[in-house]
Amino acid sequence: MTATNLTAAPATPATTIPAGQPSFRDLVRMELRKLRYRPMTFVIFGIMAALLSGLMAIGYIATRVSERPPGVSLDQDVQSFLFPGVFQDGFGIIGGIGAILLVVIAAAVIGSEYSWGTIRVLVGSGVPRARLIASKLVTVALVTIALTLVGFIAFTVTSVGIAIFGGHTLDMSWLNGSTAIDLLLMFVRTIFILFVSAVLAFTVTVFSRSLAAGIAVGIGFMVFEGIAVGLLGLMGNVGETISNFLLSPNMNAISELNYIGERTWSSDGLPDPWRAAALLTAYTVAMIAASFWIFRRRDVSSGG
Amino acid sequence: MSAQITTPRTNGRPVRRNKRRRERSAEPIIRADHLTKRYGAVTAVDDVSFEVRRGEIYGFLGPNGSGKSTTIGMLLGLVAPSSGSIGLFGKSLDERDETLPRVGAIIESPAFYPYLSGRRNLRVLADLRPGVTDKRIDEVIEIVGLSGAANRKYSEYSLGMKQRLGIGWTLLHDPELLVLDEPTNGLDPAGMAEVRHLILQLASEGKTIFISSHLLNEIEQVCDRVTIIQRGKLIAEGWVDEMVNSEPRLLVRVDAPERAEDIVRGLLQGADIVIDDNELMISAEGLRPAEINAALVNAGIGVEELHTIQHSLEEAFLDLTNNAEQEVPA
Numbered sequence: 001m002t003a004t005n006l007t008a009a010p011a012t013p014a015t016t017i018p019a020g021q022p023s024f025r026d027l028v029r030m031e032l033r034k035l036r037y038r039p040m041t042f043v044i045f046g047i048m049a050a051l052l053s054g055l056m057a058i059g060y061i062a063t064r065v066s067e068r069p070p071g072v073s074l075d076q077d078v079q080s081f082l083f084p085g086v087f088q089d090g091f092g093i094i095g096g097i098g099a100i101l102l103v104v105i106a107a108a109v110i111g112s113e114y115s116w117g118t119i120r121v122l123v124g125s126g127v128p129r130a131r132l133i134a135s136k137l138v139t140v141a142l143v144t145i146a147l148t149l150v151g152f153i154a155f156t157v158t159s160v161g162i163a164i165f166g167g168h169t170l171d172m173s174w175l176n177g178s179t180a181i182d183l184l185l186m187f188v189r190t191i192f193i194l195f196v197s198a199v200l201a202f203t204v205t206v207f208s209r210s211l212a213a214g215i216a217v218g219i220g221f222m223v224f225e226g227i228a229v230g231l232l233g234l235m236g237n238v239g240e241t242i243s244n245f246l247l248s249p250n251m252n253a254i255s256e257l258n259y260i261g262e263r264t265w266s267s268d269g270l271p272d273p274w275r276a277a278a279l280l281t282a283y284t285v286a287m288i289a290a291s292f293w294i295f296r297r298r299d300v301s302s303g304g
Numbered sequence: 305m306s307a308q309i310t311t312p313r314t315n316g317r318p319v320r321r322n323k324r325r326r327e328r329s330a331e332p333i334i335r336a337d338h339l340t341k342r343y344g345a346v347t348a349v350d351d352v353s354f355e356v357r358r359g360e361i362y363g364f365l366g367p368n369g370s371g372k373s374t375t376i377g378m379l380l381g382l383v384a385p386s387s388g389s390i391g392l393f394g395k396s397l398d399e400r401d402e403t404l405p406r407v408g409a410i411i412e413s414p415a416f417y418p419y420l421s422g423r424r425n426l427r428v429l430a431d432l433r434p435g436v437t438d439k440r441i442d443e444v445i446e447i448v449g450l451s452g453a454a455n456r457k458y459s460e461y462s463l464g465m466k467q468r469l470g471i472g473w474t475l476l477h478d479p480e481l482l483v484l485d486e487p488t489n490g491l492d493p494a495g496m497a498e499v500r501h502l503i504l505q506l507a508s509e510g511k512t513i514f515i516s517s518h519l520l521n522e523i524e525q526v527c528d529r530v531t532i533i534q535r536g537k538l539i540a541e542g543w544v545d546e547m548v549n550s551e552p553r554l555l556v557r558v559d560a561p562e563r564a565e566d567i568v569r570g571l572l573q574g575a576d577i578v579i580d581d582n583e584l585m586i587s588a589e590g591l592r593p594a595e596i597n598a599a600l601v602n603a604g605i606g607v608e609e610l611h612t613i614q615h616s617l618e619e620a621f622l623d624l625t626n627n628a629e630q631e632v633p634a
Contacts, residue, residue, distance in 0.1 A: 011447050011502065012509045017435040017478045019405040030431035037420055037428070117415030121473070124380040124411050125432045126404020300382040 022127060027135035028142075031109065035143065040108065044101045048147055049154040051097050052090070056081055056158045060166065075169075081162050084174040084260040087183065090155035091190045091258045095251070098147055098190070099197040103218030105147075106140045106198035111211025119300055129296045133206070137288060140202055144194045148187060179260050186258040193251045196280050197222070200247070203287040206295050222248070240269070247283070250276035331358045331394070333481050333512045334379065338388035341374050341536075348374045350536040351388065356514055356529075358480075361507050363527035363544070364516040365621060371536040372516045373412050376485055379514075380409055392481070405433070408479035410487060414470030418459035422450055422469045425458055426476060433477035440476065448472040449498070463490025471499065475506075482506065485516045500526050524548065524617035532624055540624045547620045554586040554593055556600070557609035564605050571599055582608075 022030075035041045060081045068077050079085040110133075113119040122132055163170040200221060205214030225248050232239035232246075243249050253276035271279075334356040341349040349371040356362040366372045377383035378390050381400045389396060392403040416425040423445060430436040445454045448468040453461065461469065467490055474482050487503075488496040496519075503526050507513055517523050523530060524544055532540040540547070558564045561579050568575060568586055575588035586596070593612055600607050615623075 011475050011478075011506050011511075013440055013443060013478050017433070017440065019477065019479070020434050021401060021405060022432050022434055026431045026434065030428055033428045033431070034417060034420075037417075037424060039419060116418060117413070118417060120382060120411045121415055121429065122432070123382055124404070124409050125429075126381065126400055126407070127432060128401050297384075299377070299384060 021131075024131055024135060024138075027127065027131060028138050031135055031139035032142070035105075035109075035139070041105070041143075044105055045147065045150050048094075048097060048101055048151050052093055052151050052154040053158040055093060056086075056090075056155055056162070060162050064166070078162070078166070078168065082159055082168055083163075083171055084179065086155060086159040087186060088259045090152065090159075091186050092255060093155070094148055094151035095190055095193050095255050098144075098151060098194050099222060100219055102140075102144055102147060102194050102198040103201040103222075104215055105143050106202040107205045107211050107214030107218060109136050109140055109143075110202060111205040111209075111214045114205075114209045115211050123300045130292060133292055133295045137199075137202065137291075140198050141195060144191050144198055148191050148194065152187070174260060182260050186260075189254050189258055192277070192280070193254055196247060196251065196284050199284050199287045199291075203291045206291040244271045245279065247280070250280050254280070332356065333358050333360075334362075334390070334392060334514060335394075336375070336379075336388070336390045339375065339378060339385055339390050340387045341371070341378060341383060342386040348536050349378070349385075349533075352531075352533060352536070352538045353388075354531045354538065354541055356512060358512050359507065359510060360529060361503060361513045361515065361527045363523035363530035364514060364533070365518070365520065365523060365530055366516075366533040367518065367625065370533050372533065373485060374536075375533070376409070376411060376483060376514075376516060379483065380404065380407070380411060382411065405477070406479055407481045407483060408474030408477065409483035410467075410470040410474055410485050411483075412485055413489065414466045414473075416458045416466070416469060416473075419457065421455045421457055422461065422465070422472075423454040425469065426472060429473060430476060436476050444472040444475050447475060447502070464492060464495050467491055467499075468495075471502070479511070481512045481514065483514045483516075486518070487515060488517070488519060488522055496522065520616070520618040520621055530617070532621060534625050539627075540620075544617060548615050548617055552591060552615070553613045554584075554591050554596065555609070555611045555613055556584045556586065556596065556607060557582050558584065558600060559606040559608070563603065564600055567599050567603055567605070568596060571596060585613075 060078060063078055063081070064074065068074070080089050113122060123129060160170065162168065197218065201214045201218030204217040205211060208214065208217075225246055229243050229246060229248055232243040235242075250271055253270040253273050256270060257273055270276075332355045334354075336352055336354050339349055339352045340347065352371070352375060364372055364375070374383055375390075378385050378397075379392070381397065381404060385397070391397060392400070393406060395403050416422075417428065420428060423441065426441045426444065427438070430441060445451055448471050450465060450468050450472065453465055458466070458469065467487060471484070471487060474484065484503075488499050491499060500522065503513055503515070507526075515523065515527065527544050529543050530541070530547065531538060556564065556568075559582065561582055561584055564584055565577050565579060568577060568584065572586070572588040572591070575586055577587075578585040591612065593610060597607055597610055
């Protein structure tokens, strides 16, 4: 028996606690505390780091042991695992894996509150609903940044390891003011793309009040949209026009800009990056507005 | 032969003594005015009005599904009323950003983060309550008797421990009004008694307490006034002691029940008398036990026992809800 008797001590504290609203910063801090103490957060960050490092290591080993075309050296063949070529693929993998992982976190940030019933505690405490949901969205944005950073550290460390243990030159001559800005832009683009996926999952969760629905729709959308884009591609111009309004072609249009040095591929068929950025921004703003609208208006309760 | 008039009792259990009516001000802390909530064709709360004044312990009774939690939901801004209004501290629902920080509430059942310990749950949620310190969290943990389990995960808590943590959460910021939805759910009898004492202690410290419960004995023992709702409609509101004292009955054990009945009928016009063996159960307005006792003794009837039997709140509740049930067309 670990619970003891209620004490006869006065329940009123010696000093007065002022009745007031928490600041926005308090709310974000609360959300971050919840994530910090939640094992799922570390599992997801761990998966991100492990998958990135693992995929790179396996890819490197496979490349190393496979036969190369005549005239292609090992150093040329493994450029995508070394600086600066690694950044293209590294951020690409972050965009792919990160989107799935972020869908889970973004849905959990709001969906778990519904599953555990703690949404009643939060809303019933009197915090304005708009402030509450805004703090959750800011938390999702901060997690997006942190996850991208973890991915970046993982593939950078792995790349250094590959260079050292693979007997390659750790070339840093590519790093200058211009490439540093490129690198920063790669960060920003990746975070932006990931945030769109996170907001989609967040919005679905707010609407459905279900963590499972948020995750399922968030991940399902990525899978089925990919299939839809493929099918639309078979329909000619009409299909392409429709496809250009979907999320993934626009995300691809932005992530295709992620490179340092010489660009070795074509972005034919993808929407214009500026148009893509504008469209994704519009979608994100619309989803956030819808989340705010429904969360502020809808009843939070059930029962007798 | 004269029988001693014994302490009143209710069907074998000690009767609730009339409590001294607690000091309270006329200031309304909660005011519900024609409060209504409809979900499509279903009316969950139907034109309910009541008022809770500062310093009261107010009971909110009703069977499951009667609209208690929906009403509390409207009180706490979780559920929007379809019509009518509900205000706190003399302010409207629109000003809840200002009023709700003065309230501590458990809604439906305690809800916390399962992966956190009791202490960390309070630490995390304390961010909703500016000014709450770690010292205050420790104080509250001690008040609710969770010191030994404060570092255990909430998911490992028993229902009783969860309730204690829920009560702790409501106390954290020292609110003026406590809204407790089924606060003793899952507690053992000792735990229930402790919570009752805590509630009485909090009231003595000046808090206003609004308790929703289906445990009538609990309400009867701590509440000053109650509202009873059924199928979303208010069917009674009043002082607990008036409800339990309304139409007390008299049980008389005599050696000549038929003669005793005639004498009692002569004294109390329209009395409802049920004879069971040597016992008379007398229900009537203005029962005068001493007078009945004297009349029976003067008539030479041996009075072996004479008790007033008060209604328990449970009986009053069942009477009221059964009456309301009969009035509602199927």
